[in-house]
Amino acid sequence: DGICGVGLEEAVKKLQDAGYLSNPSRCPSCGRGNLTDLFRYGKNQDLVGRKCTQWDCRVRFNALNFSRALPDHLGRSFRADQLYAAIKMYTDSGVARPPTPAEAGKTLGLSSKGPRRLFAALLEKEAAAGKQLSQRLVLRNEVELDCTSVRTLRIAPRSHAYAGYIEKWLAKHPGERRPQHFLHYVRVLGATQRGTNKLVLRLLPVKLVAQQAKPPVESVDEVLDSGIFNRIAQGTKLYSDGAFAYPAAV
Known part of the structure; x- marks a missing residue:
């Protein structure tokens, strides 16, 4: 043998x-x-x-x-x-x-x-x-929604790859001093059906924050634009961690 x-x-x-x-x-x-x-x-x-x-x-x-x-x-x-x-x-x-x-x-x-x-x-x-x-998975019955950061990237203030995102941050913070570096929290939005191993994940768009800042909370628009609700059947009970985005988005 x-x-x-x-x-x-x-x-x-x-x-x-x-x-x-x-x-x-x-x-x-x-x-x-x-x-x-x-x-x-x-x-x-x-x-x-x-x-x-x-x-x-x-x-x-x-x-x-x-x-x-x-x-x-x-x-x-x-x-x-x-x-x-x-x-x-x-x-x-x-x-x-x-x-x-x-x-x-x-x-x-x-x-x-x-x-x-x-x-x-x-x-x-x-x-x-x-x-x-x-692509064909649909969650139903009882579904939990949550968002988490899976990685943190340190972005230089003169980064060419993130230039557009840096400009957005500067536009939202007029008069503030440019940080020594930015943080990009790679955020993933997830929905899981209780009692099963069924899971749908969506990568949320880049949103830079200043150094030492906490991960940005997912917004209503980000949750809706992710399309995650397209994978949840109507009549499903949704549970979240209390983040504002979910009640407003449902």
Whole structure:
């Protein structure tokens, strides 16, 4: 048995069943011949492949390269059991931090290059699936609304990237001395359905404050313009932390 107690051919079949690898019946090279069942090949018999049965083709393929969901030519970086174990390490982490490519490589006896390509592809697929789910998610029954700052950036008073926002601040504070630096609190507005893991997030627009100032409270316009109420069903009970914006926006 290989890593995780799974043999090479069994690892390929598990990855096929899970949708990570495809299982074509026709040769992708000539399009005429059927493909053989899985077999081992290579100097150490540690590769799993399939071969075209057409007499004038006979092309051999690494079974790990039959995939639309994973990076090309993964068979050059992984054995079948290593690929299965790497994907299992990533997916078993759930919402926790997945292993780094270096950590996975050390565990599997590989360099970090293969796991890095694999994990980047899995993260991209995960993000796309999350975005698709978020686009059709509707919260209902009892929903809590809140806003928080997830990061604080220190902005130089002569920053070109934030020049427009700095001008807005100066226009709202005529006669005040320009601060030594500004703060950009990256604010996220969230709505979650009680008793579930359903969550809708919206990034609020940039609003600079002077140094040492607290995060700006979300305004009525910011809450309405975020579109978060489009993802909440009518008749839903809304709960907030008492911020003024929510009663005024509902």
